[in-house]
Amino acid sequence: MTRTVTLGFDVGVGSADGRAVAATVTAAENAGFGYVTFDDDDVATGGVDAVTRAAFVAATTSTVGLVATASTTYAEPFHLSSQLASLDYASRGRAGWVASRSLAPDVAAAWGREVVSADTDLVREQRDSVTVARGLWDSWEDDAVIRDFPTGRFLNQQKLHYVDFVGEEYSVKGPAIVPRPPQGQVVVFGRFGEIDADLLDVVLVENEADARAVTGAHVVLDVEAPGSPTAAAALVERIAALDDAIGGIRLRPDLIDDDLRVAARYVLPQLFERDLAHRPVPATTLRSTLGLARPVNRFEAAR
Numbered sequence: 001m002t003r004t005v006t007l008g009f010d011v012g013v014g015s016a017d018g019r020a021v022a023a024t025v026t027a028a029e030n031a032g033f034g035y036v037t038f039d040d041d042d043v044a045t046g047g048v049d050a051v052t053r054a055a056f057v058a059a060t061t062s063t064v065g066l067v068a069t070a071s072t073t074y075a076e077p078f079h080l081s082s083q084l085a086s087l088d089y090a091s092r093g094r095a096g097w098v099a100s101r102s103l104a105p106d107v108a109a110a111w112g113r114e115v116v117s118a119d120t121d122l123v124r125e126q127r128d129s130v131t132v133a134r135g136l137w138d139s140w141e142d143d144a145v146i147r148d149f150p151t152g153r154f155l156n157q158q159k160l161h162y163v164d165f166v167g168e169e170y171s172v173k174g175p176a177i178v179p180r181p182p183q184g185q186v187v188v189f190g191r192f193g194e195i196d197a198d199l200l201d202v203v204l205v206e207n208e209a210d211a212r213a214v215t216g217a218h219v220v221l222d223v224e225a226p227g228s229p230t231a232a233a234a235l236v237e238r239i240a241a242l243d244d245a246i247g248g249i250r251l252r253p254d255l256i257d258d259d260l261r262v263a264a265r266y267v268l269p270q271l272f273e274r275d276l277a278h279r280p281v282p283a284t285t286l287r288s289t290l291g292l293a294r295p296v297n298r299f300e301a302a303r
Contacts, residue, residue, distance in 0.1 A: 003244065003276075004277050005242065005271075006220070006247060006249075007033050008035045008037060008067070008251070009028045009035075009253070010036070010039065010250060010252050010253065011024050011025065011028070012253070013041045014038065014053060021053050021056060022057050024256060024257065024260065025061060026061065027257075027260055027261075028064060028260060029061050029064035030264070032264075032280075033268070034064070034065055034248070034280045034286075034290070035066070035067050035094075035286060035290075036065070036067065037068075037189075038069060040069045040100070051070055051083050051084065051087060054067070054095070055090050058087065058092075061091070062282050063094075063282050063284075064094070064280065065091075065096055065286035066087065066094050066095055066096065066286075067189060068095075069100050070083075070097060071100050071101060071107070072099050072100065072101065072125050072130065073101050073102040074111035074113045077128070077136075077170075078136065080129065081136045081137060081178075082176060082178045084181075084186045085186065087186070089181065092182060093182035095181070095183070095186045095187070097133075097187070098190070098191075098204075099195065099200075100191075102116075103117070103122075105117075123194075124168060124169075127195060128168075128170075130190075132167075133186075134199075135163040135174065136163055136172070136174055136176040137180060137184070138180065138185070138297045138298045139161045139162070139163055139174045139175035140160055141159035141300050142180055144156050144160055144180070145179055161175055161299045162174050180297065183286065184287075184294045184296075184297065185201075187286050187292065188202070189203075190204065191204050192205045192210045197214050197216055198216055200217050201287075201290070201292055202219075202248075205219055205222065205246075206222050208245070208246065214245065218247045219245055219247050219248070220246070220248040220249065220250050221246045221248070221250070223249050223251055224254070225252060225259035225262070225263060226259070226262055226266070226267065227254065227255070227259055227262060229265075231262075236274075239271065239276055239277075240274065240276055251263055
């Protein structure tokens with residue numbers, strides 16, 4: 001049986017023009033990509049953050065996953081988790097999160113925070129932010145919302161839970177202010193070596209050696225997007241020979257629109273024809289596209 005891979009495309013920081021963002025994402029969806037990733041510029045003025053850009057195109061797309069980069073270094077995890085859960089609702093279960101770090105001092109100034117520069121502190125902030133977000137997404141059980149209009153009961157309070165997280169820099173009581181996301185947990189991406197793989201659903205790697213070192217997560221190899229038909233043909237053969245440890249690839253373009261057209265014309269059709277990849281199915285979640293199970297709620301499982 002031929003092994004298939006998932007396909008992602010990075011749309012970068014992109015444009016502040018909503019029509020341009022929508023056109024790029026729609027083109028990626030029509031080409032058959034499983035997801036797109038939105039990068040973020042923490043200090044740029046006049047731009048639109050990645051989560052907002054992803055939410056903007058949620059209603060006009062139907063199959064492509066929308067994976068937003070959001071830094072864990074200075075953002076409040078309670079609010080960030082709420083934004084990401086809302087994105088999952090807006091996209092009907094197609095949200096993902098690249099949990100990144102912010103290294104530039106200007107970012108701290110933009111947030112009104114002291115600079116976090118020590119590697120141990122960056123690791124702690126990243127770990128704690130993901131831990132809190134995951135706890136908050138589980139703080140509502142799936143059937144916590146009753147909506148019983150005749151009796152006036154809208155929530156089952158027994159199915160809302162405190163998170164009670166206590167870290168070095170902050171504590172979070174919970175529960176969340178947004179019900180559990182449609183996917184149960186928004187799909188969490190992270191870069192290899194930055195954060196423990198057991199906190200992630202998807203690990204982004206830059207080479208096959210790193211991929212073989214990952215256990216317990218879906219592994220995605222970052223690859224330079226081909227800029228020509230010749231480079232596209234070489235990429236198809238590379239994908240056909242990928243190490244079994246790699247479950248997907250993400251194309252990182254130099255020129256977004258040009259490289260997307262090359263991939264749509266010369267890469268994806270060949271992968272589909274050779275059964276090396278499949279188009280995402282309408283009305284399914286990003287988890288389904290990636291072959292990831294919907295996680296059981298930790299509080300429900302503990303009963």
